[in-house]
Structure formats: structure tokens, C-alpha cells
Amino acid sequence: MPRILMTGASGGIGTSLRKLLPPIYPDLLLSDIKPPVDLGANEKFKAADLADLAQCEAICEGVDGIIHFGGYSVEGTWDQILQANIIGGYNLFEAAYRKGVKRVVFASSNHAVGFYPRHHRIGADVTPRPDGRYGVSKVFGEAVGALYADKHGLKVTCLRIGNFGDMPLDQRRLAIWLKPDDLVQLCRIGLEHPDIHFEVFYGASLNERAWWDNHRAYELGYRPTGRAEDFREHAMAEQAKLKPDPVGDYFQGGTFCSMEFDADPSRIIDWKKR
Ligand SMILES: NC(=O)C1=CN([C@@H]2O[C@H](COP(=O)(O)OP(=O)(O)OC[C@H]3O[C@@H](n4cnc5c(N)ncnc54)[C@H](O)[C@@H]3O)[C@@H](O)[C@H]2O)C=CC1
Numbered sequence: 001m002p003r004i005l006m007t008g009a010s011g012g013i014g015t016s017l018r019k020l021l022p023p024i025y026p027d028l029l030l031s032d033i034k035p036p037v038d039l040g041a042n043e044k045f046k047a048a049d050l051a052d053l054a055q056c057e058a059i060c061e062g063v064d065g066i067i068h069f070g071g072y073s074v075e076g077t078w079d080q081i082l083q084a085n086i087i088g089g090y091n092l093f094e095a096a097y098r099k100g101v102k103r104v105v106f107a108s109s110n111h112a113v114g115f116y117p118r119h120h121r122i123g124a125d126v127t128p129r130p131d132g133r134y135g136v137s138k139v140f141g142e143a144v145g146a147l148y149a150d151k152h153g154l155k156v157t158c159l160r161i162g163n164f165g166d167m168p169l170d171q172r173r174l175a176i177w178l179k180p181d182d183l184v185q186l187c188r189i190g191l192e193h194p195d196i197h198f199e200v201f202y203g204a205s206l207n208e209r210a211w212w213d214n215h216r217a218y219e220l221g222y223r224p225t226g227r228a229e230d231f232r233e234h235a236m237a238e239q240a241k242l243k244p245d246p247v248g249d250y251f252q253g254g255t256f257c258s259m260e261f262d263a264d265p266s267r268i269i270d271w272k273k274r
Pocket residue numbers: 007008009010011012013014031032033034048049050051068069070071072073074083084088107108109110160161162163164165
């Protein structure tokens with residue numbers, strides 16, 4: 001039975017996957033910088049700060065595969081991103097390598113490519129266009145994953161997750177929503193599929209208005225069941241409550257793009273011609 005380590009176990013995604021993963025991976029080790037508030041008696045938890053290599057090595061001991069959800073999950077200061085995602089991301093892959101872990105599934109993000117316009121359908125092989133320091137850290141994590149796959153033979157899958165949750169929250173999320181069961185499918189492909197070397201998938205459900213070409217995930221067996229359009233009315237009602245955002249509404253990364261945006265606004269007109 002493979003031992004699977006899940007980092008970020010106390011966060012939003014970790015809390016949801018703690019319920020969905022045990023029937024598939026009964027030997028599940030949870031980790032986070034802080035313990036889950038509702039840790040069950042039959043759950044195994046080891047605390048670790050990702051910014052500390054020795055602590056990362058300790059949680060990788062005896063582990064076969066890692067699903068790496070730990071880290072700073074929104075835009076932050078450079079130091080926050082540096083510690084948790086840049087140093088933390090490097091430490092996680094290095095510790096996995098040192099301890100002989102075979103596979104890593106890395107939670108990347110749509111914000112690695114957030115500055116692509118919404119009308120532009122992109123594949124997993126496009127040049128990164130991060131929309132903040134957080135997005136840059138996800139590009140970095142993907143690059144570290146590629147290095148450990150190519151140089152050391154780790155089997156690495158990066159998931160550019162759109163927005164995880166029980167339903168899409170607004171118009172943008174109708175294109176990028178990821179249902180929890182569909183994330184489980186993507187993790188299983190990363191942890192089990194024999195053809196994985198280094199892969200980048202989009203973490204999105206069966207969304208009619210998707211901006212992403214996710215054919216490689218489908219080739220490897222991904223069959224998402226979440227249909228964003230089933231929640232269209234709710235998402236559009238929520239959208240109607242939001243203020244227009246000329247930059248955020250144009251680009252895939254939404255408000256992450258308009259945050260701290262101070263480029264020449266006339267460039268938006270140029271973008272519209274693209
Ligand atoms: N929720 C979403 O829709 C999306 C999430 N992601 C990525 O998926 C992962 C999980 O996301 P969420 O659960 O929403 O985030 P979250 O913020 O709820 O959970 C992240 C967890 O990482 C832990 N953490 C932070 N710094 C740490 C450190 N130095 N050492 C150890 N643990 C640390 C936090 O304590 C927290 O429990 C993140 O990497 C995020 O960037 C990517 C795209 C979308």
C-alpha cells in the first residue's frame with residue numbers, strides 16, 4: 001500500500017481532500033505548519049515548516065508519493081512568497097529526492113498564466129505570464145519540478161488549478177471551476193499513471209467556457225464530472241454584485257491582474273486588439 005503525504009492539510013483544499021482520499025489511499029500522512037483543527041483520531045499528522053529543509057526531509061521519510069498543497073495560496077509580500085513557495089517549493093522537491101520519493105503532484109495555479117487574455121485559448125505549453133509574485137512562485141515550482149524529473153527521475157505532475165470548490169463563484173470561475181472529485185482524479189493520475197515523467201495539466205472541470213486546452217490530462221484518462229454551466233444562474237447572480245474591473249475582467253487571472261496594476265491604462269486598448 002503506497003504511503004502518500006499531503007502537505008497543506010489544514011487549508012481549504014486539504015480539508016476537503018482529507019475526506020475524499022482515505023478510501024483510495026488509506027496510508028495517508030498529513031502535514032502543515034499548523035495542525036488541522038478537527039484532526040481525527042485515525043488521521044496521521046506531522047507538522048513541518050516548508051521553509052525548513054530538515055523538517056521537509058522528516059515528513060518525506062518512507063513516503064511513496066506527495067500531493068503538495070502547502071504554501072502561500074494568494075498574492076502576498078515578497079517575503080511571504082519567498083519563504084513558503086520559493087524556498088518551501090525547492091525544499092519539498094529536494095527533500096523528496098533525498099528520501100527516494102517516486103512521485104510529486106504540485107499544486108500550481110492559473111496565476112502562472114494569468115496575464116493571457118480570456119479570449120485566448122491556451123495549452124499547458126505556453127510561455128508563463130504570471131500575474132503577481134504568487135504566480136511567479138508557481139512558475140518557479142513548475143520549473144523545479146521539471147528539473148527534478150529530468151535530472152533525477154522523479155515523476156512530477158503540476159496542476160494549474162483554476163478555482164476549487166463545490167460550485168463556481170462568479171463568471172470567471174464558470175471557466176476555471178474545479179470540482180473536488182475532479183481534483184482527486186487528477187491527483188490519482190499524477191500518483192499512479194505509468195506514463196508520467198513531467199506533466200502540466202489544468203485543474204479544471206468539464207467547463208463549457210474553458211480557456212484551456214487540457215487534452216493531455218484527457219489522454220491520460222481524466223474524465224471530469226463537474227459541469228460549471230449547471231451553476232450558471234448562481235454564478236451570474238454573484239457576478240452582478242461585483243464592480244466592473246477593466247483589467248481583471250479582460251485577463252484570465254481576474255483581480256490578481258488588476259491588483260497593484262499601474263501600467264499605462266492606454267495599453268488596455270492595445271490588449272483589446274490582440
Ligand atoms: N483553492 C484554489 O482554488 C486554488 C489553490 N491553489 C493552490 O493549491 C494549494 C492549496 O490551496 P488552498 O487549500 O486553497 O490554500 P490554503 O491557504 O487554504 O492552504 C494552504 C495551507 O498551506 C499551509 N502553509 C502555508 N505556509 C506553510 C509553510 N511555510 N509550511 C507548511 N505549510 C504552510 C497553510 O497553513 C495552509 O493550511 C496552494 O498551493 C494554492 O496555491 C491553486 C489554484 C487555485
